[in-house]
Amino acid sequence: MNDESGAAKNGPTTDAGRPTLKTIAFMTGLGVTTVSRALKDAPDIGQETKKRVQLVARQIGYRPNRAGVRLRTGKTNVISLILNTDEQQLSFISDIIYGITEAVADTPYHLILTPYSRRNDPIDPVRYVVETQSADGVIISQTEPNDARVRYMSEHGFPFATHGRTQMGVEHAWHDYDNAAFARAAVHRLAERGRRRLALLAPPPALTYHLHTRDGFAEGLTETGLQDVPFGDAWVDQPIEHIREHALRLVRSPRAPDGIVSASGTGAIALVAAIEEAGLTLGREIDVVTKQSSKLVQMFRREMMVVDEDFRLAGGELARAVLGQIAGRPMASLQSLAAPGLVEGPFA
Helix, strand or coil, X not given: CCHHHHHHHXXXXXXXXXXXXXXXXXXXXXXXXXXXXXXXXXXXXXXXXXXXXXXXXXXXXXXXXXXXXXXXXXXXXXXXXXXXXXXXXXXXXXXXXXXXXXXXXXXXXXXXXXXXXXXXCCHHHHHHHHHHCCCCEEEECCCCCCCHHHHHHHHCCCCEEXXXXXXXXXXXXXXXXXXXXXXXXXXXXXXXXXXXEEEEECCCCCCXXXXXXXXXXXXXXXXXXXXXXXXXXXXXXXXXXXXXXXXXXXXXCCCCCCEEEECCHHHHHHHHHHHHHCCCCECCCEEEEEEECCCHHHHHCCCCEEEECCHHHHHHHHHHHHHHHXXXXXXXXXXXXXXXXXXXXXXX
């Protein structure tokens, strides 16, 4: 056994035998205050010292006493991710959690997931976190143009970041994907393929990114002179069977589209199922352009044209945004927009 292991075994611990700041100080030969500040990434502590302290902390399994931290600082060192567990998009939840946890890994903060269902009022979990002060910051998704959650947290001065933008005149931290640019580029790609009648499987109408997607789609139609074929009462967040049934009726109708833009990979899979059930061939009679967050979408049918949306990137940007707000950074530096890549596929 080396000296550090022996020191860890015999050095100071809590009454329960758990490592403390004193344990790390004992093993590194530093003062407790220096260790504490190194773990908090204080600017007056050198990088080498921080690395040494953080390495020892990981090796001995040090975890801060959350109750003690809250009593001393008034902070929980917790970020709450409030998510709708009815989310239909492939890999959305796991990827966004991965991105957030990766971004906070070298900070004192850790992530808790606060779920809710669309059957309940989405402001309820937000109100609970704010009223109980059970987190220092909140991340929410599925933002609306006039979002009650954003207004509530802004009025209470509570740090938060949103996955998506609002249109309510309230400055706040956000990260978003440029859905308008995606839809416009998709229309142009279909025009290049010789398609003339296009339908859009859009996001839910209540959400802000529905407006962005529809605007980009409409702009693309105007620029190319293509026709808009209304999709009907189906949105990407609905059950896949519901989307398939609507798509089947659409592609069998007299004014069937020869190109469809889908705002999600899950929706695109339902579209392909309907196209093939109608006896049509993807890439011959009809094309589909879709966003994808998982390579499984294009693996399902390589004839689909896809544009990546990186939810891991989104998670990291949202974590940095809410931590920046907690630190008091300028709001303009806490807003980011991810540009879509080129439309990829076998015909690109």
